[in-house]
Amino acid sequence: MRRRWLLPALVATALLGGAPASIGAQDQLFRINNMVEPESLDPGVVTGVPEHRILSNLFEGLTTTDPNDLSPRPGMAKAWTISKDGLVYTFTLRDAQWTDGTPVTARDFVFAWERVLNPKSGAKYAQQLFYLKNGEEYNRGRTTDFSQVGVKALDTKTLRVTLKNPTAYFLDLTSFYTLYPVPKWALDAHGKDWVKPGKIVSNGPFRLTGWVPQRELVLERNPQYWDAASVMLRKVVFLPTDDINTAYKQFLAGESDWVPTVPSAQLDAAKNKPEYYVSPYLGTYYLRFNVTKAPVNDLRVRRALSLSVDREALTKFVTKAGEVPHSAFVPAGLRGYQGPRGLGFDPGAATRLLAEAGYPKGRGFPKVELLYNTNELHRVITQAIQQMWKEHLGIQVELVNVEWKVYLAKQSALDYQIARAGWIGDYVDPNTFLEIWKTGGGNNQTGWSSTRYDELIDQAARLVTATDRLRTLHDAETILLDEMPVLPLYTYVNKGMLSRKVRGWHPNILDQHPLKHLSLER
């Protein structure tokens, strides 16, 4: 029976083979497993990565990102000038429209930024605008006069921004959602409902046409967008599948075209499929020490613990997705930055240090707990480290598993000894990895403090020349790795599945893929 179809099928294939391979405009439908229901679509409210995947296509900031290396490209601003001292940015806006036909003006940016900094709005990412002159003061209520803050609409198409310090990565920040313009009239008309389909007014390459919570969110090509001619995708569907195994199966069944993660248990099978992709990610997986508690208040103990972790074995046999063993805190491969190396694997030196600290062969080592939050991967990683410390140092560490919020609360209260942790960069610059360790920083949570370190970080923020600034950050990271409030383990990777129909996709260290550059082909 089957054979009879073979000949016509061959003929058809031969005929179709001559036709262009691109998929018709009607079929340019891209479905993304976004893994979770977005918390909000309000650029001034959101804080997460899944929200970024949606909002970065719905709105557009002063700058956008290059799909290849994420460097800033003109967005709503067609050009800008920077003053010699690096403090004053003057942006010239292009002629662009909101989806309701209103022109995008400099005032829309001033309105949005005031709203984020206004203490009454309680924006979680207000600190993204603390780089502005008097931004933090306004958020703290020290000044209530917004004209004191460093953002001003000189006319409808000119925006002048004055910074507190020359911030080398400021143009990276202007492509981030917290700094998007917001249409005041839509908020006035609909209140918090302004982000819903039919009410939302946006200015990006796509517009919102459907949103049913926990079911799907639909974007369609925005014909009003200034660069609409280069947008190929007609429709994009975001699926909020929570269960990572289900999301993976949806991809395999052809119900989605991109799933940005793969369940650990499926890695070996996934690696054999042509749709699997893996690339370095701007994130560091590490252990945090509470330097106010014995025995990890002793630097020798911290160094011994670090020297006895075999990072190569950890990434090869435990995490298995191609994570990069790394003993410095700033991930490798940041534009122009060469960091210090950190401590490698040397069990002999570790044993000697531990003996020096008063625990020869681990004898007399007090009870120590290693805290982690509920997650299969964290469980196996902490178990592997527990085993390495037992084998190389002869010490027994107890694993403590708690749920996410308890884990966060215990760390911020310094109610732990050692904890697993991860840090994902906000922007492509070493500063996002290093400034968090300043004394009393909200994300420090180790009790560690170094005046010299704080000075170097502050000094780097004031430097305009890139080489000077990066050298200063290098010196700061050297102090961090010498004093070891943290034990870096590896650099994260993006791992996911992408349909082979997708064109215009570039792997990059934030796994950000602006949809305006994508298209589908057979």
Add this chain to the structure above:
Amino acid sequence: MVGYLVRRVAGFVPVLFLIISLSFFIMRLAPGGPFDLDRALPEQVRANLEARYRLNEPLWTQYLGYCADVLHGDLGPSFRYPDRTVNELLGLGFPVSLLLGACAMVVAVCLGGAAGLLAGLHRNAPLDYLAMSFALFGVSVPNFVLGPMLMLLFALALGWLPVAGWGTWRHLILPAFTLGTFYAAYVARLTRAGMLEVVGQDFIRTARAKGLRESTVVLRHALPSAILPVVSYLGPASAAVLTGSVVVETVFSIPGVGRYFVGSALNRDYTMVLGTVIAYSALLLLFNLLVDLLYAFLDPRVHLQ
């Protein structure tokens, strides 16, 4: 009868009030709060947020404020989804969960009833063993295992049904079976026991002696009496199906209330936790009442006073 109903419904008020109060304070004992995020918020930002959501007030003021809002039918804004109110999210989720629950009950009754009937009629024959093996399988395999197994078979291997999602009747089949199988197993055992008890009784022998066809004997005379225990099981089962859909909704990515039930507790989305607790409690109380009414209707020995 009307007096009975009024008294029962009036009795709901203190029960719900107690549930709200207990949940409110127990929830606050859990470490961490809605604004503990993986990136710590600057102190000022955090203080601004807490002021906005009234979390900086003393606990008892917050409690009184919340109770007042609930009396006005307002369950408050969601902490996690600031664009939406709890009322809105529950309003979107409940119809979905109810539809899923209803389909699961249909699966339970049809599948379980048929299996139990066959088993009862062919006692100790291979068909009986087969049906009872199915029942044993149904109660022993948890739905977080059954769901993915069905997905692998019917969605990935055979390609007959979608893996997950919501929107068409085809999306409903796998989750309804996953959720209903456990209860189908119970229904099967209850029906079988009911049939065994009934077929031995005099009125069945009389029916057969009158020369009625076997199908008439079974379906018209034996079955109605045999499924009485099943009917009384349906009330608690319906409530259990509704509150038990949490796992199935997550596995199959279904936009029901169950998705919020666990998620909101883990996120410390205080208003959402209370909203789901209130909604589920009200539903359970209502089902208990319905079961009591149904008993009175089916069994003349029960009088509602």
